[in-house]
Amino acid sequence: MTEENIKITPAKGRPMLNWVGKRPLDYVKGFPAQLVECFDPLNVNKIPQTPNYESLKDNWHNLLFHGDNKDVLATLLEKGFRGKIDLIYIDPPFKSGADYVRKVELRGVKNLNKLDNDDASILQQTMYFDIWNNDNYLQFMYERLLLLKELLSETGSIYVHLDWHVGHYVKLLMDEVFGDDNLKNEIVWCYTGPSQTSKYFVRKHDNILFYTKTDNYTFNSETVRVPYKKSTKFAGKTSFTGLTSEEKRKELDERGKLMEDWWDDVAGIGYAHGQITGFATQKPEALLERIIKASSNPDDIVLDCFIGSGTTAAVAQKLGRRWIACDLNKGAVQLTSKRLQGIIKNQISDKKDDKQLALLKENSLPKYTSFAVYKVNDYDLKILETESIELAVQHIGIQRTRTDSFFDGTFGKELVKIIDFNHPLTLLDLQLIQEELEKRPNEDRNITIVCLGKELSVDPWIEEWNKKHPINKLNVIELKTNPKYGSFLIHKPDEAKVRMERTDKTKGKVVIEDFISPTIIERLNMDNKLFKIKIPDFRSMIDTVLIDNNYNGKTFHIVYSDVPEKKDDLIKGEYEIEILENKTVVAVKIIDMLGEEVIITEEI
Numbered sequence: 001m002t003e004e005n006i007k008i009t010p011a012k013g014r015p016m017l018n019w020v021g022k023r024p025l026d027y028v029k030g031f032p033a034q035l036v037e038c039f040d041p042l043n044v045n046k047i048p049q050t051p052n053y054e055s056l057k058d059n060w061h062n063l064l065f066h067g068d069n070k071d072v073l074a075t076l077l078e079k080g081f082r083g084k085i086d087l088i089y090i091d092p093p094f095k096s097g098a099d100y101v102r103k104v105e106l107r108g109v110k111n112l113n114k115l116d117n118d119d120a121s122i123l124q125q126t127m128y129f130d131i132w133n134n135d136n137y138l139q140f141m142y143e144r145l146l147l148l149k150e151l152l153s154e155t156g157s158i159y160v161h162l163d164w165h166v167g168h169y170v171k172l173l174m175d176e177v178f179g180d181d182n183l184k185n186e187i188v189w190c191y192t193g194p195s196q197t198s199k200y201f202v203r204k205h206d207n208i209l210f211y212t213k214t215d216n217y218t219f220n221s222e223t224v225r226v227p228y229k230k231s232t233k234f235a236g237k238t239s240f241t242g243l244t245s246e247e248k249r250k251e252l253d254e255r256g257k258l259m260e261d262w263w264d265d266v267a268g269i270g271y272a273h274g275q276i277t278g279f280a281t282q283k284p285e286a287l288l289e290r291i292i293k294a295s296s297n298p299d300d301i302v303l304d305c306f307i308g309s310g311t312t313a314a315v316a317q318k319l320g321r322r323w324i325a326c327d328l329n330k331g332a333v334q335l336t337s338k339r340l341q342g343i344i345k346n347q348i349s350d351k352k353d354d355k356q357l358a359l360l361k362e363n364s365l366p367k368y369t370s371f372a373v374y375k376v377n378d379y380d381l382k383i384l385e386t387e388s389i390e391l392a393v394q395h396i397g398i399q400r401t402r403t404d405s406f407f408d409g410t411f412g413k414e415l416v417k418i419i420d421f422n423h424p425l426t427l428l429d430l431q432l433i434q435e436e437l438e439k440r441p442n443e444d445r446n447i448t449i450v451c452l453g454k455e456l457s458v459d460p461w462i463e464e465w466n467k468k469h470p471i472n473k474l475n476v477i478e479l480k481t482n483p484k485y486g487s488f489l490i491h492k493p494d495e496a497k498v499r500m501e502r503t504d505k506t507k508g509k510v511v512i513e514d515f516i517s518p519t520i521i522e523r524l525n526m527d528n529k530l531f532k533i534k535i536p537d538f539r540s541m542i543d544t545v546l547i548d549n550n551y552n553g554k555t556f557h558i559v560y561s562d563v564p565e566k567k568d569d570l571i572k573g574e575y576e577i578e579i580l581e582n583k584t585v586v587a588v589k590i591i592d593m594l595g596e597e598v599i600i601t602e603e604i
């Protein structure tokens, strides 16, 4: 953590929503950002180790962060981005009670048709837990909104995408933080799709709150005009007197209609073929296109700190805006990186062929063809932990409860409390359970505590407690020492066998000979208890292969990438690459279908 405190301006203050545990955010601290990957096909180069505004402003690289956005936004403030962001769009999780699950399929397995059970190829990867109780959720959003306001420029706008779950609460938060006088629109986005209920009206719209920082803001109403509907009748006085109705129609059609605040012409993602990434809450590009065109100009900086599958960055990139994105989920960061690599490659090859590449660099058209991926306050560990908890829960057979803010589920007739896997069960944990039970005098169930390990002092405490409490007895499942549960907790990393050789002075060959992801195999076998799964081709487990032909040991430069576009296509597995004449370290990064990665390096 860096030493300096970064001051945050208090919220405007009225109207004000209250919740248990509401606290202002007076100060935050930045974190070191570690450059882990970059994509720079035109070799614009000079990607800074730490992203600060001063060094980026005349040498721009788009930024993709892996980390909790609170840490990332604080880091951006520390690095000189205060007041520098022109447009913010966020689509936060909304306390829906559902876990968002991204279906991960093995590549090409359906086609090969060698697995006995089709469903076995679909691994469910929990993308993020959308399950806070109200108070925590409001505090979570409040802190992010306060930080976003600091980053927003004086002429900037912020769009917050919500729906009926928490839209009404967040609107009050926005009023408090940005001022109700800065609300410009509550946009209603209507879509259609299969209906799930006959108990009430089918819910088919989202709300997008549009606020500005001040009264002097960018808004390009002309760029987002839409055609009149065929059925529109033009009544009353118009400037078209003397024209035939056909001429009127033509004239009006050409000019188009000013966009209103309800949008029914943007289809939901289910209809956007070619865009679908498999990410459950992905939004259509057309929606972002309208927002970005209306509220920013080319070269402006667009930020989305809940990037998901990368839609905001994708559209910003296509429209010549600069972008900054963030997600705490590694899968989301990889998906975004992959999506943007594809778009940038297309932009470059669309514009010019190889010969003109030099020219292209000079004219820098298209602009901003590179991005860098930074890790902030290492999130990998935390994700592994969430994963382990999920797996433990499945192994033991715990029913998760989403509505209880303290206990995590039930196991038979007992209540379950899961202790974070980053520390052993301590007396403090037991005291918290005690306090919670005191608040629930009518609770008559026993309690199962699931933990990785426990401190010595807890056994006598529990013994004492159980003597005094025939009701609410405590029982501990310690995973580490229990052979029934222990095996999956030892995380086995991916392994790959890669052959790399020099074939000529400046040419080399990379061949992926074998690959195994123990986690994928474990998951498949867990979901299919009846038979052992055989994966016919190891390449089914591989999502992406990236190659750096001159690896410096620290930052991975994506020089070659093999990202099969279709789900059924396998990675090639064999690559001819160019290399320096001198001895060079070549690095191959293999990302599996669950987003885990392994890097193999060799000097050739």
Ligand SMILES: C[S@@+](CC[C@H](N)C(=O)[O-])C[C@H]1O[C@@H](n2cnc3c(N)ncnc32)[C@H](O)[C@@H]1O
Residues within 6 Å of the ligand: 067, 068, 069, 070, 091, 092, 093, 127, 128, 279, 281, 282, 283, 284, 305, 306, 307, 308, 309, 310, 311, 312, 326, 327, 328, 329, 332
């Ligand atoms: C509703 S999705 C965004 C979908 C996105 N608009 C798209 O088109 O794909 C919300 C995203 O926020 C991420 N997220 C949740 N909490 C976060 C946090 N504290 N910091 C960063 N990202 C977070 C989740 O991992 C998820 O990818």
